[in-house]
Amino acid sequence: MENIKAIIEALILSSDAPLPLDKICAVLSETRREDVKTAVAELTAEYDQRQSGISIQEVAGGFQYRTRTEMAAWIKKLKNVKPPTLSAAALETLAIVAYRQPLVKSEIESIRGVDVSAPLKGLLDKKLIRIVGRKDVPGKPIIYGTTKKFLEVFNLKDLSELPTLREMKELQLQGEAKDEVQEESREETKD
Amino acid sequence: MENIKAIIEALILSSDAPLPLDKICAVLSETRREDVKTAVAELTAEYDQRQSGISIQEVAGGFQYRTRTEMAAWIKKLKNVKPPTLSAAALETLAIVAYRQPLVKSEIESIRGVDVSAPLKGLLDKKLIRIVGRKDVPGKPIIYGTTKKFLEVFNLKDLSELPTLREMKELQLQGEAKDEVQEESREETKD
């Protein structure tokens, strides 16, 4: 078992992108998947326990060595570069793509209420979103979705890790309250 | 001391090149050089002791996380299970074939400005392009086109789903115009 852990550490370090469990299992073909899973979990716990400055984190469907967030200030001191930033327009656009994907530009614009050409281009350049196809309607608009890199950059295991939109909960709660109080102004907007 | 070690681990991992002691000392300006040295030595020993698959090694005048030599065979195995990817040269060649097909090698070369024998061969091997015929001119050059697999790999229904250059240009031009004004609300020209 000890040896498996050492191999996994080496595999994760040698991989440029987050390393999926499947690939680890493909390499450790003699080992049962369950055991590989346990080894990864134990390793992760060990790094945490010893309060190492680095940890094995699950992002974008794979495992990767990453520094702990508490270390950010020190690394910034070392690198002496400004961290990458996204404008509010880019973040809003990205959030809409992330939650509503796959979708076309006009759908993003109807939510934001403004033209989104500039933020879209920026997000494509940064490879946070990508073209996933074309919609089969007149004009064949381009359909956008998020990339694996989006998950890597935002430290997400997968898209399901995104928190549910607050709007949904609020609308439901509000709907219930309204039913009780004012009968007449009920909004039964069908979607 | 423990904390210093954690910081050093994070610094080494986050550094692109082997990290010289001087740089670590520069970041940990409050700590004596001797103590930094000791911390690095202790860290190195700890990784060795616990027989981790990775270790902190001194290379090219700096410290770097590296996989242990015993792990080489496993890492080779991992690289072999990697999905096929495309080099920049192959990608460019593929782009030319995709957008200008059917065409012959000399036409690709006149666009790329370099010999494309190697990338062409690679693309044929990967079955992303194929020979569609021969041109009836002296030398009877081979004519290339993309394959069904190309459409599959790029998730396209047919070639008309490829984004057109005009669309990309539009997105870009709008983006650039916006960047200049830096603000969406000022986009519209005066009426």
Next chain:
Amino acid sequence: MDTQTENYAIKLDIFEGPLDLLLYLIKKNEIDIYNIPVALITEQYLQYLNIIKSLNLDLAGEYLVMASTLIHIKSKMLLPVPEEPTEEENEKDPRAELVKQLLEYQSFKEAAADLEKRPILERDVFTHASAGLQENTGKENEEDDELIEVSVFELIEAFHRLVSRTDKKELLEIDVEKMSLTDIINDVMERLTREKNLTFEELLGERKDRRQIIYTFLAILELIKLRMIKAYQTSAFGVIRIFPAVES
């Protein structure tokens, strides 16, 4: 008024559009989003637009569209509500659509803020591979061993790069029609290679819509021009038979 104007000018910078401005006004006035006093909000909204105009700043069309929407809602609110609305007459609150839009936008604004708070690579967490937020550098690399992930976007970026490098303007003239034509050219060549020769009718196959006929014809013309196929006719008005120009 001067100081007030300045305030507005500064505030304007942070608005991401008319919806954002509306949300700001709602918050500022501590209004229930489900029960917006349209008259008040419209008035304040228009005030903002006037100030922007008086500062000679250009105003995005979207702000004006929203202004007219607000005015429209306001006028609708003034109409008397029928005393006992029947099931069919059950008129929706004229504000309903706007409220829905505002809530939706607000939720994404919050989602964006949540995203921004996550541990972000190269800001809060770092890894050994340079997997950071690098811009697409488009750097040239002739070596075949540099591996990269590929998407359609990258494909067109690669082509775009080449075009700008070679400065061949005509390369830009690629559109959807041309690409569909290429599909048909490919199809024609594939079938000719298999069948050795085919008639125009056979090439058309089952699907015979106008577009298909025109495109198949154009494909044949293109292929003849490219000297990839040869067309033969036994007699005037006879069947046109098409052969690959060169045996493969």
